[in-house]
């Protein structure tokens with residue numbers, strides 16, 4: 071089953087909307103890891119700066135303090151940001167500052183050591199970037215900026231003819247390796263995300279009507295019950311009248327069409343609330359933020375709109391609407407709404423019964 075779904079996902083083209091959603095999700099999950107990378111980078115730079123500055127007898131300069139201040143400001147911004155696309159900009163600014171800072175520190179080393187240290191610094195930045203939650207453009211910007219600022223062939227390069235080919239080949243190798251790792255990691259995470267979404271949709275959506283199923287309804291309503299006690303809340307049970315007759319007279323397929331039509335009507339009338347197909351020909355609606363009169367008007371509107379639905383066979387619905395008291399649980403509310411629904415059925419169907 072897993073393999074079937076996996077191959078289904080791999081065949082699909084992933085929409086831009088889902089990609090954006092994945093990037094935000096990836097950023098949120100790896101936010102603390104990204105912060106760790108930034109903090110460790112600052113510490114490493116600080117340590118190297120201290121060693122190089124004191125070995126060269128310069129002491130700790132005001133420029134180092136300035137760099138530390140910019141690092142701290144960017145790290146604070148990165149810690150505060152909640153949007154992936156803002157993080158990409160902050161991360162790039164951090165890489166620019168780090169590149170300039172690293173170059174400054176490396177300039178303090180003997181000429182013969184500089185190219186190797188520039189390559190080490192650039193490789194470290196790129197290696198970290200492969201694991202960071204970045205979009206493709208954000209990753210390639212980091213790659214470009216890193217080699218512009220930490221290019222071992224730029225600046226005051228000593229004689230290293232015999233090493234020149236190595237200083238060209240090794241950065242090329244590191245770049246290709248980073249691109250390869252980033253690409254594969256990125257795609258693996260993206261497809262895992264798409265697969266998790268597909269499986270979740272299948273677990274929480276009703277396969278026939280496409281609206282949320284009972285499991286989803288119970289989870290969401292329980293969360294809402296715990297979250298918000300400040301507004302008036304109601305639970306409605308909706309049941310199609312004489313649905314067995316529809317199946318018997320027109321067949322199961324037409325019965326399925328009727329179920330879908332009613333579900334779509336509930337969604338178009340009350341989609342801003344929690345709605346679900348609870349099972350069979352029964353639906354649930356959880357409403358909030360209105361008076362009891364308004365809730366009854368909304369139910370009445372749904373009832374008449376369903377009765378007026380075009381297409382054959384015409385069906386009606388019965389509804390039981392229960393008002394939620396502060397201390398009531400979801401199962402108590404379901405029982406209360408079910409009793410009100412039973413009264414609607416008992417009193418002739420195609421009506422709304424309100425249980426205060």
Ligand SMILES: Nc1nc2c(ncn2[C@@H]2O[C@H](COP(=O)(O)OP(=O)(O)OP(=O)(O)O)[C@@H](O)[C@H]2O)c(=O)[nH]1
Pocket residue numbers: 278309310311312313314315317321322323324325326329349350351415419
């Ligand atoms: N087509 C179809 N029928 C279903 C589905 N799930 C349940 N049913 C049918 O829904 C019918 C429910 O019938 P009953 O519970 O007797 O209720 P009813 O005929 O609607 O009568 P009242 O509720 O008393 O108005 C049964 O015939 C079930 O087979 C489904 O997914 N598709």
